[in-house]
Amino acid sequence: MPESTATSVGVPGDTRLEKLSVSKNRHWFSKLPVVRQLGIAVGWQKGMLIVGLVLTCFFLLVAIFAPVIAPYGYAQMKYDDGTGFPTQAPPSAEHIWGTTVGGYDVFSRTVWGARTAVIAIIVAVVLSIFLGVLLGLVSGYFGGWVDRVLVVIADAIYSFPSLLLAILMAIVISGGQSSMWGGILASGISITVVYIPQYFRTIRAEVVRIKGSAFVESSKVVGASTWRIMTRHLLRNSTRTLPVILTLNSSEAILTLAGLGFLGFGIEPTKAAEWGYDLNRSVADVTAGIWWTAVFPGLAIVLIVLGITLVGESLNDLADPRLRTRKSAGEVIGSIEDTSVDPNAKPDAANQVLAELDAMDGRDAAGDSTTVGDAGKEA
Amino acid sequence: MAGTHSAKDNDLAEKAVKDDALTPPTGDDLAVVDDLSVSFVTDAGPIKAVDGVHFTIPRRSVVGVVGESGSGKSVTARSIIKLLPETATTSGAVWLRSRDGKGAVDVLRLSGDDLRRVRGGEAAMVFQEPNSVLNPVYTIGWQIEEGLLAHGMKDRKERRAKAIEILEKVGIPDAATRVDYYPHQFSGGQKQRIVIAMALVLNPGLILADEPTTALDVTVQAEILDLLRLARDEFGASVLIITHNMGVIADIADQVVVMYRGHVVEQGDVEQIFYHPQHDYTRRLLAAVPRIGQKLVVRDREGRPVERKVDWRTQPVAVEAKGLTITYPGRLMQPDFTAVDGIDFTIHRSEVLGLVGESGSGKSTTGRAIAGLQKVSGGSLKVLGVEMNGVKERAFKPKRAEIGFVFQDPGSSFDPLMTIAENVAEPLIVHGKYSSVADAKDYVGDLLEMVQLPRAYMNRFPHELSGGQRQRASLARGLALKPSLLIADEPTSALDVSVQAKVLELFKQLQAEIGFACLFITHDLAVVDMLADRIMVMHQGRIVEHGDADQIMQHPAEPYTRKLLASLPVPDPREQREHRAQLHELLAAEQA
Numbered sequence: 001m002p003e004s005t006a007t008s009v010g011v012p013g014d015t016r017l018e019k020l021s022v023s024k025n026r027h028w029f030s031k032l033p034v035v036r037q038l039g040i041a042v043g044w045q046k047g048m049l050i051v052g053l054v055l056t057c058f059f060l061l062v063a064i065f066a067p068v069i070a071p072y073g074y075a076q077m078k079y080d081d082g083t084g085f086p087t088q089a090p091p092s093a094e095h096i097w098g099t100t101v102g103g104y105d106v107f108s109r110t111v112w113g114a115r116t117a118v119i120a121i122i123v124a125v126v127l128s129i130f131l132g133v134l135l136g137l138v139s140g141y142f143g144g145w146v147d148r149v150l151v152v153i154a155d156a157i158y159s160f161p162s163l164l165l166a167i168l169m170a171i172v173i174s175g176g177q178s179s180m181w182g183g184i185l186a187s188g189i190s191i192t193v194v195y196i197p198q199y200f201r202t203i204r205a206e207v208v209r210i211k212g213s214a215f216v217e218s219s220k221v222v223g224a225s226t227w228r229i230m231t232r233h234l235l236r237n238s239t240r241t242l243p244v245i246l247t248l249n250s251s252e253a254i255l256t257l258a259g260l261g262f263l264g265f266g267i268e269p270t271k272a273a274e275w276g277y278d279l280n281r282s283v284a285d286v287t288a289g290i291w292w293t294a295v296f297p298g299l300a301i302v303l304i305v306l307g308i309t310l311v312g313e314s315l316n317d318l319a320d321p322r323l324r325t326r327k328s329a330g331e332v333i334g335s336i337e338d339t340s341v342d343p344n345a346k347p348d349a350a351n352q353v354l355a356e357l358d359a360m361d362g363r364d365a366a367g368d369s370t371t372v373g374d375a376g377k378e379a
Numbered sequence: 380m381a382g383t384h385s386a387k388d389n390d391l392a393e394k395a396v397k398d399d400a401l402t403p404p405t406g407d408d409l410a411v412v413d414d415l416s417v418s419f420v421t422d423a424g425p426i427k428a429v430d431g432v433h434f435t436i437p438r439r440s441v442v443g444v445v446g447e448s449g450s451g452k453s454v455t456a457r458s459i460i461k462l463l464p465e466t467a468t469t470s471g472a473v474w475l476r477s478r479d480g481k482g483a484v485d486v487l488r489l490s491g492d493d494l495r496r497v498r499g500g501e502a503a504m505v506f507q508e509p510n511s512v513l514n515p516v517y518t519i520g521w522q523i524e525e526g527l528l529a530h531g532m533k534d535r536k537e538r539r540a541k542a543i544e545i546l547e548k549v550g551i552p553d554a555a556t557r558v559d560y561y562p563h564q565f566s567g568g569q570k571q572r573i574v575i576a577m578a579l580v581l582n583p584g585l586i587l588a589d590e591p592t593t594a595l596d597v598t599v600q601a602e603i604l605d606l607l608r609l610a611r612d613e614f615g616a617s618v619l620i621i622t623h624n625m626g627v628i629a630d631i632a633d634q635v636v637v638m639y640r641g642h643v644v645e646q647g648d649v650e651q652i653f654y655h656p657q658h659d660y661t662r663r664l665l666a667a668v669p670r671i672g673q674k675l676v677v678r679d680r681e682g683r684p685v686e687r688k689v690d691w692r693t694q695p696v697a698v699e700a701k702g703l704t705i706t707y708p709g710r711l712m713q714p715d716f717t718a719v720d721g722i723d724f725t726i727h728r729s730e731v732l733g734l735v736g737e738s739g740s741g742k743s744t745t746g747r748a749i750a751g752l753q754k755v756s757g758g759s760l761k762v763l764g765v766e767m768n769g770v771k772e773r774a775f776k777p778k779r780a781e782i783g784f785v786f787q788d789p790g791s792s793f794d795p796l797m798t799i800a801e802n803v804a805e806p807l808i809v810h811g812k813y814s815s816v817a818d819a820k821d822y823v824g825d826l827l828e829m830v831q832l833p834r835a836y837m838n839r840f841p842h843e844l845s846g847g848q849r850q851r852a853s854l855a856r857g858l859a860l861k862p863s864l865l866i867a868d869e870p871t872s873a874l875d876v877s878v879q880a881k882v883l884e885l886f887k888q889l890q891a892e893i894g895f896a897c898l899f900i901t902h903d904l905a906v907v908d909m910l911a912d913r914i915m916v917m918h919q920g921r922i923v924e925h926g927d928a929d930q931i932m933q934h935p936a937e938p939y940t941r942k943l944l945a946s947l948p949v950p951d952p953r954e955q956r957e958h959r960a961q962l963h964e965l966l967a968a969e970q971a
Contacts, residue, residue, distance in 0.1 A: 214792035215802075218856070221750045222806040223779035236796045 034243070034311070037318045049314035055307025059300075063118040066111050074112035074273035077103045088290050098292035101281060102269065110296045112273035116184065117254050117304060123188035124195065124253040125246060131192075132199025137230050137238070139200065140207025147204075154197035162252075163259050166190030170265040183267030183274065187257040194256075195249050202245055206238035247312030251305040258301050275301050404474055404483070409584050409617045410436040410459060410502075411483070414471035417454050417463065428454045430641040431471070436585065436634075441611055441618045443632030443649070445625065445664070447875040448846075451641040452621045456587045459619070460498045461486050477501055478584040478615075500530050502585040503578035508594050509570035513562035519546075519573050520558035523580055530581055541580060548613075549576040549606055568599035575606055579614055586610055588620045592627060596737035596902065597946040601962060604631050604948075623875060625668045626948030629653060629955045637661050649952050667880040668950045669905040671932060677888040685891045691730035691912060697864050697896040698726040698749055702758030705744050718744040720920035721758060728863060729894040733911030733928065735904055735943070741920040746866045746900050750784050751775050763864060780810045783857030783895070787869040789849035793841035800837035803827070803856045810860060826855040830885060847878030851885065858889065865890075865897045871906060883909060904947050908932050916940050941965060 034053070041049050062069060078084050089099045097106035139150045157165075169190035173182055210216060211234065219229050260266040261276020269277060275297040282293035404411045417429040429451040436442050444452045457463055459473050474483040475497065486497055498504075506512045514522060523542040532538050539558070546554035549572045551565075562570060571591060578586050588607060592600040608631060610616045622628060628635055628649065635652040637645040637660065645658040656662045677685045705719040719741040726732045736742040747753040749762050751770070760767040763778050786792035793802045803826060804819040813819035824834040830851040841849060850870060857865055870886070871879040887910060890897060901907050907914055907928070914931045916924045916939065924937045935941045945962035949955045 214786040214788055215794045217752055218784065218786060218792055219805060219809075220752060221779065221782065221784040222809050223776045224805065224809045228809065232797075233794050237794065 034315070037315055041314065041318055045314055045317055048310050049318070052307050052310025052312075052314060055303055056311055059114050059304045059307065060118060062111055063114040066115045070105075070108040070111040072105045072108040074104075074109055075270045076105065076108065088285065088293070090290075091292055097296050098290075100278065100293045101285060104269065104278075106278075106292055106296050109273040109278055110275070110300050113275045113278070113297060113300060114304070116267065116272045116274050117257065120184050120187055120257045121250045121253050123184055124191040125250060127188055127192040128195040128249070129199055129242070129246070132196040133203050133235070133239070133242075135196070136200045136203025137207055137234060140204040140238075141211055141226070141230055141234060143208075150200065151204075154200055157193065157197050160194075162190070162194040162256060163263075165193055166256050166260055167263065167265050169193070170260055183260070183272070184257075186265070187253070187260050190260075191249075191253045191256050195252075198245055198249065199242075202241055203238050206241065207234050210234055210237050244312055244316045247308050247315060251308040251312070254301065254305055254308075406435075407438065407476075408435040409438045409476055410619075411474040412436075412455065412459065412471075413474060415455065415458055415473060415487075416470045417451075417458055418468050419464070420466045420468075428641060429458070432638075432641070432643050434636050434643055434646050436617050436619055438584075438617055439611055439615050440633040441607065441620060441631050442634045442636060443628040444619065444621045444636045444638060445623065445628055446638035447623065447877065449640075450638040452638055453589055455638070456504075456589055456619055456621055459486060459585070459587060460502050460504060461489065461494060462498070462504065475501055475585070478582070495529070499526055499578075499581050499583065501583055502587060503581065503583045505571075505574050505578050505586060505588040505591050507590040509567060509574050510562075510594075512574050513570055515562050518559050518561055519565070523558075523573075523577050526577055526581055545576045545580040546573070548609075549573070549579070550602075551576070566599075568595055568602060571595060571599075571603050572606060575603070575610070579610060579616070582614065582616075584616060586616050586618045588618060590621055590623070593622070593624070597904075598737065598942060600627070601946040601948070601959075607631060624948070625665065625876070625950040626955070629950050629952045630948040630959065637664070653950075653952050663877060665950070667877040669876075669880070669883070669903070669909055670950060671905050671908050671944070671947070673905075673909065675883060675887050675909040677884055677891065685888055687729055687891045687894060689729055689894065691727045694728035694730070696725050697728050697730075697763060698724075698898070699761045700724050700745075700759070703745070703748070703755065703760050704757035705741070705748055705753060706756045718920055719748070722917075722920075722922045724915055724922065724925065726864070726896045726898060728896045729890075730913065731890060731897045731899055731911045733907035733914040734898060734900045734917060735902065735907050735914060736917035737902060737943075739919075740917040742900050742917050743868055745917070746868050746898055749864075749898060750782055750866050751779070780806070780860045781863045783860070783862035783865040785850075785853050785857045785865065785867040785870045788873050789846050789853055790873070792853050793849065795841055797840075798837065799827075799839050799841065799844070799852050802841065803837075803852060803859060806856065806859045812860070823855075823859075826859055827852065829858070829889070830855045845878075846874055847882060850874060850878075850882055854882070854886065854889070858893065858895075861893065863895055865895045866900070867897065868900045869902065870899075872901065872903065879906070886910065904932070904944060916943065938965075938969065942969070 038046070038049060038053070076085075085095070085099050085103045085105060087099060087103045088101050089095055091098045095105050095107065097110065099105055100109070135150060139147045166187055167190075170183070170186035173186045173189065216229060216233055219233060224232075257266065257274070258276035258279070261274045261278075262280045264277075264280060266277050267274045278297040279294060279301075282290075282297075285291075285293045404413065412432055412434050415429055415432045416427065418425050418427045420426075432451070432455055434442075444455065446452050454463070454467075458469060459475070461473075463469070469487050471487070472485045473487050475486050476483045478501075484493075484497070486494070486502075489497060513519065517525075520539065520542045523545065524538040527538045527541060532541070543554050543558050546558060551557055551569060551572060557564075562573070565573065575586075575591075586607070591607070592603050595603060604627065607618050607620065611618055618631075620627070620631060632649045635645075635647060635649050636643055637652065637658065639660050645652065645656065645661050647657070651657075652661060653665065656665060679685050701723050702721045703719055703723070704717065704721050706715040706717045709715045722745070724732070734742045734745065744753055748755055748760060748767065751762075751767065751772075755768045755770075758768065763781055765775055765778050767775075793799070800820065800823050801816050803823050804813065804816045807813045807819050807822070808816065813822070816823075820837070823837060827834055827836060832848060832851055832855070836844065836848070836852070841852075844852065850873075854870070857867075867886070871882050874882060883906065890910075899907060899910055911928045913926060914924075914928045915922055916931070916937070918939050924931060924935065924940045931940060932944070935944055942962075942965055945958065945965050949958050
């Protein structure tokens with residue numbers, strides 16, 4: 001027990017608390033959102049998370065190193081010597097995944113497509129997250145008519161099919177066909193419109209829950225300004241669920257982009273590679289027995305969406321203690337938690353409770369073996 | 380005993396009992412908890428909640444289990460009907476005999492149908508919070524019958540008759556009609572009666588009651604304890620009651636088991652525990668229990684009592700309420716709800732005014748109105764010279780620096796993502812006393828030392844402190860701006876008694892030294908008696924009695940105050956017996 005001195009006040013039980021979670025200095029790396037979850041996951045939940053992470057990382061790497069990996073450019077239709085690529089050629093040494101009806105190299109287009117997909121995700125998420133979070137904070141904290149109006153608008157947007165909105169946006173922004181950035185922005189903004197309500201609702205729900213808690217009231221009693229309460233207390237405490245929505249929305253962003261491309265509102269093939277467009281062009285091939293033009297972009301879409309969704313779903317399960325699986329110890333092990341708040345209790349190592357108890361009641365020879373019934377008879 | 384087993388390997392329970400070294404104990408005790416250990420797997424690794432616990436429950440008796448939170452009381456009780464989460468692993472045995480005295484079974488080795496027969500049939504559980512135990516979409520009759528059906532009573536009419544009969548026995552008036560009511564149509568105390576009726580209807584030998592009265596007001600608590608006594612005397616059941624309230628133990632228990640950090644430190648009959656405690660821990664626990672008439676005297680290092688420098692009666696008035704009324708707007712077509720109904724009171728500087736009342740009496744609302752957290756609807760409330768009826772935040776903000784507030788729940792009153800230093804420094808920064816947390820560091824350290832926390836705790840996060848430490852830090856935050864008025868809303872009701880004693884002592888000392896005016900809100904008369912100069916008793920939004928603390932505690936004038944005092948169980952079994960008789964007299968007089 002640290003003794004009180006002239007300069008400091010000792011508190012009984014101090015040294016025991018030192019040994020609690022506080023002293024376990026973890027590396028900053030292990031506190032990062034996804035890494036932390038990876039640490040606590042077990043069993044099939046860990047498997048799901050790892051598969052998702054591997055798939056996602058794979059596509060990220062492909063997107064970054066697309067110029068190195070792809071043998072040809074996304075819009076390239078001729079060899080360096082000026083002769084054109086064959087059209088609808090089956091997989092060969094020059095074109096390992098074959099060529100399309102338009103004479104593009106399938107492998108190169110699929111690789112470059114990863115880059116477009118990743119950029120689309122980033123644009124969609126960045127555009128929607130800030131506005132959604134801000135609106136959620138304001139709406140949740142102030143309540144009243146602002147809240148009602150925003151919630152009604154959010155509900156109204158839910159009733160639109162997101163692809164319809166995306167098509168509208170694509171036409172508004174670029175008149176249907178567009179450049180790489182035009183296409184990405186069109187899908188990005190349309191996705192934004194659909195996703196703002198999701199961020200808005202999640203943050204709002206958290207804010208409504210937190211604003212009633214004692215620490216927010218405490219700041220109000222102190223006289224803290226509304227801005228301070230919103231930024232210091234509410235914002236930081238309500239972003240817990242964001243990683244989950246973020247990942248799930250990313251996968252939907254890709255699907256929307258691919259859907260736009262498939263319907264012909266996406267990005268022109270000369271501006272950027274886009275899986276949805278390639279799928280659209282390969283529709284006729286499928287009946288003709290040309291499988292390679294459809295399978296590879298299709299697989300790419302399925303795998304990237306699967307990967308991101310797996311990450312999102314596992315994060316979701318891990319964030320909820322009721323859904324999180326834990327290993328069973330199989331036998332009675334573990335130390336006794338030092339939950340005692342008795343200020344007079346002596347500090348001791350967790351497993352020495354018995355020794356301590358025995359030492360404390362050394363006089364009492366009856367010790368632990370006395371049953372209630374026996375003790376009753378004695379007394 | 381090394382018999383370790385998990386949920387999977389207890390098929391053929393009977394066979395295993397014969398083969399194994401674990402043999403049923405001799406004697407005629409209803410239940411024997413034999414060397415029970417339970418461990419849980421958490422995110423932070425395995426934790427042992429209960430370690431080698433051994434005690435017996437005799438027939439027709441009430442066994443009280445006491446201990447601070449986290450000492451393994453609930454886990455022990457839940458093990459008796461094997462109501463443990465998947466992550467739990469047990470060793471040892473829990474031998475349970477049926478009422479008719481046939482052979483004992485080891486509950487920990489049962490599964491499936493056998494376990495279901497034991498649950499409810501042999502041992503039933505009564506939980507702490509009656510609101511969450513009853514299903515709101517079914518009638519109470521349906522819920523009682525559900526248990527009967529599960530235990531093989533097929534005849535519908537018979538089930539219903541039985542449900543009505545048991546409701547009458549637990550004291551639900553007009554049971555034949557109210558059997559078709561839904562849970563929300565009953566008060567909290569009645570709901571707990573219904574939960575106990577659900578437990579009693581199958582006539583189990585053992586009733587496990589986990590803090591059955593903690594969520595209830597004292598007057599209701601007394602009724603529920605009477606009912607549990609009835610379960611022992613008329614139904615012949617044994618009751619295992621878990622509580623942290625020594626008064627409840629003194630009132631009802633025949634036998635007491637004292638638990639501390641997963642171990643049983645002492646067990647014996649109630650007189651022995653209260654009058655001849657053997658273990659140090661039991662003695663400390665008993666010493667920490669607040670008692671009426673025990674004035675708290677804080678001594679400084681030389682052993683002199685710390686006294687206030689001034690007489691509060693001569694001091695100016697800090698808070699003055701005249702006809703203060705607070706209403707909550709009703710929802711759609713419903714009338715407004717009046718929480719506080721035209722009350723008058725004053726708080727002088729350096730005075731401690733104790734505000735006592737049951738839940739829903741309007742005491743917290745009054746406190747929140749003084750702190751500017753609740754709009755005043757009528758009358759006048761002057762706080763430090765500012766009229767709160769129709770006040771603008773801009774006008775009140777400078778006064779906020781002079782008001783401190785200590786919240787009930789130490790768990791939620793700190794921002795979990797900010798360190799203790801950031802939390803405690805918040806009032807300082809908001810009112811511009813310091814520009815940043817780093818600047819305020821020295822002063823925050825002083826504050827923490829004032830409430831007897833080490834400086835080093837500054838960099839910790841709230842969850843890294845225990846409840847008592849957090850409540851002391853909360854006191855430090857309340858006092859950071861050297862307020863002239865402190866509002867403490869049930870500051871110790873979430874704490875264990877030993878911690879409560881420390882916090883109250885500290886509070887008394889700081890109040891004597893600093894001399895702030897204080898509104899101390901609590902439902903515990905013993906606590907308020909230790910601290911307050913004057914006491915105000917509230918009931919249904921009105922002040923029932925108001926006067927000097929000694930006067931009210933010793934010679935309560937109003938019947939309601941008398942009832943409150945009589946309902947509060949005294950932590951002394953012999954005294955409590957007389958006390959209980961007084962309460963019954965009082966209640967009889969009330970009905971006559």
